[in-house]
Amino acid sequence: MKYVVGMAGSSGSIYGARFIRAMAQVPGETYLIISPPAIRVFREEFQVKVTNAEDILDFSLTHWGSVDTKHVFHFRPHADIGADIASGSNIWQGMVVVPSSMKTLASVRAGLADNLIERCADVTLKERRRLIFVPRETPYNRIHLQNMLALDEAGAVILPASPGFYQNPKTLEDLGDFIAGRIFNLLGLEQNLFSKWTPNS
Template sequence: MAGASGSIYAARFIRALMEIPGETWFVSSPASVRVFREEFETDVQSGEDILKFVTEKWGPKQVHKFHIRKFEDIGADIASGSNIWDGMVVVPCSMKTVAAIRTGITENLIERAADVTLKERRKLILVPRETPYNRIHLENMLALHDAGAIIAPASPGFYQMPKSLEDLGDFMATRIFRLLGREIDLYPRWTP
């Protein structure tokens, strides 16, 4: 999680992950924790707190294993291509993080893991939540697309007739899972 607005997208993705067998290495930036705290009007202070908040708010049956990694730990296991993972998702993804990944600046674990994900030719999905985009944002995202990243802006559809913010979060979570090659339906498919 990077420090953009849109904590609902991360929270609903995490909630869905909790009910799927597997493992995730979870990194949250200090800015993402602050934004999460403000957007959910809660007192979370860490990634661990975010996982606990999601569990308490929506009560998913947790079968997924989360490995918390420190944002500043540039030497963590996921900072090396010698470790294997299927893909990486940054949700929400700030424009600062987009710019850092695009230029290869790796000052924190999110940026370093994204850099490794690209160099190892694994799936990197970035979910920016910004509007409008300026030319620098667009050029950065295009360069990352050309380098192999998938840019999936937090632009939920409305044909499923959302009734809540959770519905919008589930739309994006489903799109992210499909981009990762997992068929999970958290909202109705389009049926004209």
């Protein structure tokens, strides 16, 4: 199975990092595209000197202890709107933008395809493949809400970065894994990142 994963420049780098770490542990291939603002936010949030997508993947796979990688990651430059995956003739099963800025949501909603994340999202929608956005902003203004509604109507899934607390998370990683697990569910992948809800009261 092939996937495209974009990270845009919103807060919530941990959601992207925990998701790609979890993906690394399942068989498959992922094309990774990381925007320059995402790299900047990653640096701020983890206080680490990452400068490119390779650094971010390496950090995500080692920072919490090394993981056994069963996955192949390919890197594609954010600015390369002529990359192989810019065309729907290349097949991937799903695309995730995690985290997603309001700017990337707005661009995709408007049909812009000014960079490779936006172009791949546009292609994913036109090819009627699974497209998941994990937006992070608070509060939302009406423009944000209208953009999310329009994307939902166009076939995308809006999976807000709002982890549940009924699993009694103890760490930031637990919160990241809750969102990563929800993305896995939507991609139809088995996950053990959090347990299914079982009422005990």
